[in-house]
Amino acid sequence: MFSIHPVSAFSDNYIWCLCDSESGTVLVVDPGQAEPVERFLEARGLTLDTILVTHHHPDHTGGIRHLVEAHPDTRVVGPADSPFKAVDRTVHPGDQVVWQGLTFDVMAVPGHTLDHIAYFAAARVEGRPVLFCGDTLFACGCGRLFEGTPEQMYNSLASLRELPGETAVYCAHEYTLANLRFSRHWLPDDKELAAFEDHCLGLREKNQPTLPTTVEQERTLNPFLRWDDPEVIRAAETYSADHNLETGTPALVFAAVRHGKDNF
Template sequence: MQIVPLSAFSDNYIWAIVADGHCVVVDPGDATPVERFLAERHLTLDAILITHHHGDHTGGIAALSARHHPKVFGPATEAIAGLTDTLTDSATLSLLNGALSLSVMAVPGHTAGHIAYLSPGALFCGDTLFSGGCGRLFEGTPAQMHASLGRLAALPDDTRVYCAHEYTQSNLRFALAVEPGNPDIVAYSGQCDALRAQARPTIPTTIGVERRINPFLRCDQADVRRMAEAVSGETLADAGAVFAALRRWKNEFR
């Protein structure tokens, strides 16, 4: 099985999962790069996986469905046109003639019904977890997002993280503001800068890397808490409060 990034818009990734001439795509906001990829590889589109309702993740559903008639899976609690099958937490899927097994994780925060798809060793998490960052809270609460990120952070360290945007460099600038003395962030920033200089993706990352460099997964660390308190001017009672303060800071960070 192969997982291939398809670039869309300015910074989206549509993930194409391929096995034996068949393909599943994750969050096709634009049908055009998917159609190009299917034609170049002579692939059959079996299914579309949707993590949440935003247009840059769902915009290609109608055109792809009209031409290829795939199954279209997505969250049961969000209104998304074109879904054929709705999913809730702990649902399981078997796709690509059994080559791809997935379980569904409810990860509200970015949107109220956001879900992620987990296969052995690979996580497709939409806009919940980014490398070095996390999604904005458009519908969910800080407590929801903190809990969702906690679920993802508990996955095995070698789990590859296939998020939906190339936000890594800007996220790492914020991470360095939070933990300027963290050598893992410094080293990882250099690696990611080198990749982007060659127009290569920084994704996938891994859960293990993110636990070392992502401030939103490090809210229990003393240095992160101290910086969040210094910037917010508040005494923060627990890791959830640290997360909320970091997310507010990140919203304004330039």
């Protein structure tokens, strides 16, 4: 039986640990720190055997060297053509990664970085398909464009938006409340956003994660995915007129929302 657990790192990172109770092994996604993973393994008597990397940023890769030294049989899988080279198997979009009989499809999601990939498993884990998306898609947000263009990120998010609505989205940061502050500013009359903000405030007051989210929830709530929503379009057109930005296409609606968040 598979289960997924968040391991907190730094101030707001989540290192996702996919556990197989039958084999006692663990797949870890984006371990920016080694120590929290080691504590998780020791507390549960589990063995690390695979690491998935979504992109090269140190807060996603910084713990890998230590973990591999401590667990030398660990396989490290990561994107090809990446500044991060300490991988055993480089993968390209369209490749598959198999772990304990669970198959992940590798998806290209450039924008935050150019090497960014995501891992999608159509098979159900804890009752739902699974997406490990790093810093591309967040609850009510998306990653900053450090290397890619707005059009690249729009295309990446469009591919994620097409995944089954029930897909559990395992993002790498607890950014939800900050994203909601912007989303509520952008769409102040959106009652569903307001209700979700209240829900998330309650979770964080109990020190509980707001993640995973789902693809369907993000289609409904996330302004970065609602480029065809009339309310988001109107807000984007108003913002674009005030900031001398182009309008007229879904990609430009997304670009306006991203520009708005960057300057919020």
